[in-house]
Amino acid sequence: MxxxxxxxxxxxxxxxxxxxxxxxxxxxxxxxxxxxxxxxxxxxxxxxxxxxxxxxxxxxxxxxxxxxxxxxxxxxxxxxxxxxDGPACHTGEPSCFFNKLEGLPDDYEVTESGPSILGELFALIKDRQQEMPEGSYTTSLFQEGVPRIAQKVVEEAGETAIAASISDTGSLPGEIADMLYHTLVLLAASGVQPEAVYEKLRERRK
CATH class of the missing domain: 3.10.20.810 (Phosphoribosyl-AMP cyclohydrolase)
Incomplete structure (x- = not known):
């Protein structure tokens, strides 16, 4: 394993x-x-x-x-x-899990960010691929096939490069997000899991 x-x-x-x-x-x-x-x-x-x-x-x-x-x-x-050998929690409680959830607080909001959002987005993309809901942009990409999705990745990569080259830092995050999104769609359409990419990235840091 x-x-x-x-x-x-x-x-x-x-x-x-x-x-x-x-x-x-x-x-x-x-x-x-x-x-x-x-x-x-x-x-x-x-x-x-x-x-x-x-x-x-x-x-x-x-x-x-x-x-x-x-x-x-x-x-x-x-x-x-x-x-x-004793309490597991630094508070002295036997367990760290002693705060019982009594409903969501009024100021509760989801603030997912960082690498985990890629996994969530890929799961959503896979759902779109399986269900193919009408009116979904992701559905239209899957219907057009890998060549069109690959073309979109190239287009978004070009727009990312242009934004960086002219120091358009306001647009750069959005362009990178578009590129990553279309790359994840390409992975799904090609039958490749993001973990395969993560493994290659881990190899790069050695």
Missing amino acids: KVKLNEQGLLPAIAQDANTGEVLMMGYMNPGSLKRTVEGVQVWFYSRSREDLWHKGEVSGNYLNLKEAYFDCDADTILLKVDP
């Missing part, structure tokens, strides 16, 4: 009490922390704020002792069944 890291090269990790089944916390692992966890007896995470490995419990003494580990069906999330 090949582990699928996210766009940041990390793996979401859920810690669960092996004795009670209670979900204790959620963190992230990179290849280094995963290796230390599997080879040892205690859980290591990756701290995104410090950009370094994090030995859970090193300061508090509340270590998470690994009993079993399971990947989900997509191999992009790991479940850690652990025996905790």
Whole structure:
């Protein structure tokens, strides 16, 4: 099984009490922390704020002792069944999940941004490809086929290059967004998953 890291090269990790089944916390692992966890007896995470490995419990003494580990069906999330030495949460609560949701607050709004939005957009594009709703621009692209979609990618790339060359920073984000959108449509039409592109990008940083 090949582990699928996210766009940041990390793996979401859920810690669960092996004795009670209670979900204790959620963190992230990179290849280094995963290796230390599997080879040892205690859980290591990756701290995104410090950009370094994090030995859970090193300061508090509340270590998470690994009993079993399971990947989900997509191999992009790991479940850690652990025996905790103490409270998993820095607040002193046994679990980090103690704030019960009692309906959405008045000021709630979705603010998805960053690399995750590409995955959401690709999922929407795949839905359009399957359902082919009338009046959808994405549907019209799929109906015209790969050659036309590829042509649109070239057109949008050209407009992006022009905006950059004349320092039109106001238009540049929109042009890049259009280029990325049509590129995702091209991937879907070609039967290629974005993960294949992410893998190539990871190779580029070596």
